[in-house]
Every structure is written in C-alpha cells, then in structure tokens.
Amino acid sequence: MDAMTPRQRFMAALHNRAVDRVPVASPTSVATVELMDATGAFFPAVHTDGETMARLAAGGHDILGFDTVAPIFSIAQEAAALGCGMDWGRKDWMPINTTSPFAEPEDVRIPGDYLEKPSIRACLDAIGILRHRYGDRVAVIGKVMGPWTLSYHARGVQEFLMDTVLDPDKARRFLEVLMPASLLFARAQIEAGADAIVIADHCTGDMVRAQNYRDFLLPLHKVMNRELSFPTILHCCGKALDRMEYFAQAGFTSYHFESKNDPRESMAIVNGRMTLMGNINNPSTLLKGSPADVEREARAAIDAGVQVLAPECAVPLITPNRNLQAIVQAAAAFGKKRL
Helix, strand or coil: CCCCCHHHHHHHHHCCCCCCECCECCCCCCCCHHHHHHHCCCCCHHHHCHHHHHHHHHHHHHCCCCCEECCCCCCCHHHHHHCCCEECCECCECCEECCCCCCCHHHCCCCCCHHHCHHHHHHHHHHHHHHHHHCCCCEEEEEEECHHHHHHHHHCHHHHHHHHHHCHHHHHHHHHHHHHHHHHHHHHHHHHCCCEEEEECCCCCCCCCHHHHHHHHHHHHHHHHHHHCCCEEEECCCCCCCCHHHHHHHCCCEEEECCCCCHHHHHHHHCCCCEEEEEECHHHHHHCCCHHHHHHHHHHHHHHCCCEEEECCCCCCCCCHHHHHHHHHHHHHHCECCC
16 A cells, blocks of 8 residues: 555544554644643643644644644633633643533523634634645644533533432533534534544543443434534543443544553444544553553554554643654554555
C-alpha cells in the first residue's frame, strides 16, 4: 500500500478500512507543559483564544507527530458558556467549573448567543484555523461534552448521581434539556471543519453500573448519532467492559477507551461494530514510564487489533513529550499495513 497522509490514515482506520500503518490520534488533550513551552501557547489563555488554542493543538502533529490535531483541551468549555463559575487553571493545572448552579432541569437555559460565548467561540475559531492550515493533510478532531457530563457540571456530580437513584425522572430531564447544547456545539464544529467529533460522556464503570448507561443514556446517544450523521468517537473513562455492548449499540463510529480495559476483550465485545482507539496508560506509562514502556503497551494494542493508538485520556500536563512521541515511533515500527 502507498503511504497515506495523516488524515487519510486516521479516517480510514476510524472506519476500519485498510491503512499503511496504525495511526496515532489525540481524541482528548495531549497538551503538556513542554508542548506549551515549544509553541509559546500556554494555559489558561489557550481556553478562550482561538489562535492560541490552534497553535498549541498544532504541536500535537508538528512536534509530537500525531496524525491528528485536537484543539479542545478542557472539559469545561460548555460549563462556562452555560453559566457555571470557572477556575481556568494555570500552566500546569486544568480548568474546572467551581459552581454547579442548576438545582432543577427547568432552570437550565441554553443562551441564544451560546456559540459566541468566549469559551465556545475559541474552539470554533481554532478548528477553522487548523483546517485552513492543514487542508486535507491532517485530521482535525472536535470534542463536546455529552449530556451526562454536562449534567455533572450543571447539577453537580454527587447531586446528579443521587438524582439517578432518588429521582430518576429529574435526572432524565437534565439529560434531555442539556443534549441540545451538545448537538449545537457538535454541528458548529463540523461546520468549522472538524473531521470527527469526540462525545465525552463519563458514565463510567468507576462510578455507576452498566444499567445506568443502558437506561438513561443509551437512548439519547442513539438520537445524537442519528441526528449528527457524522463520525463520532465516544470517550468514557474507566472500566467499561460491562457496557461496551451498549456503546456498540449506540451507533458511535469508535470508542476511545482506557487501559483498565483489556484490548483483546474489548475488541471481542465490539466485534467490528465500531472501532477502538487507545489505550496507552497515562499515570504509569506515559507520565512515569520510559519510551520502552510505551512501546510495550502500544505493541499490545496493535497485536490485539486496536485500530487507532492514543493515550487513554487527557494526558497529565507534566507528561514528557518523548513518551508521547514513542507512541508514534511504535506505530511506525510495528503497525505497518494493517487489515
């Protein structure tokens, strides 16, 4: 097979088609302090300025060598636009929302100028800048928080999880009122030039049972995938073997998964209904390990048939760039001519 461009490689693998080698992607943040220093684009300014955001994202391809660029580094862009209090963090600290001001789903209002809020506008501008910069050569990945994650932000994590038990109708109303915010932002990113959209929805096995995903979120994810009709990547942290069957039923193109899930077991469960990307460990391997450690995990994922290599989640900000580059080196060395 002839050599492919990074975008061709990623898009083919995303859809489980033949590739010249396994691609390496950034479905969640690969921002590091080293990368900020190299690009001159720093947290927290990155989160509300499109040009600065695009400059840092470009380092994911130009410096780290990934086949994709992903300009949305925070999980709090929508929370800010919806009216949550914010701490935008610092160079070595991710943003978080400091308030969850909505006690009732009926209190939630998606502002009429939602797409023009600074935290949202910056993402759309960055996607447009990156699309113009790379044209058809490098894949651009957008990202939205799904309704479950937005409910954490709007209602509060403990409060929302208690609602799912004590007042499930209220929990469902939160999900339903927030889903349009996810769809609105996703469509705007597609229009701005994204090639695929990550939907980050943290209905994780570390916090809730698989039945919670099935009963609360699966119907909404089916609607979202049907309405978007565009390549979508589910990101859900933590243990997920017990709910991957439901993820596959939801209609996602791919699932971005963590190292807590064995890649061979995961591939067997999804059984070709969606692709998998991941699942290089962050805290032990990418943050504290060596390039040789990264290579071993990358080879295990390749041998299991994982279609796209990626860090398992947003990387710790002090992760050394050499370990992220080692994923690319492993893909080039061991991931040739897949499928």
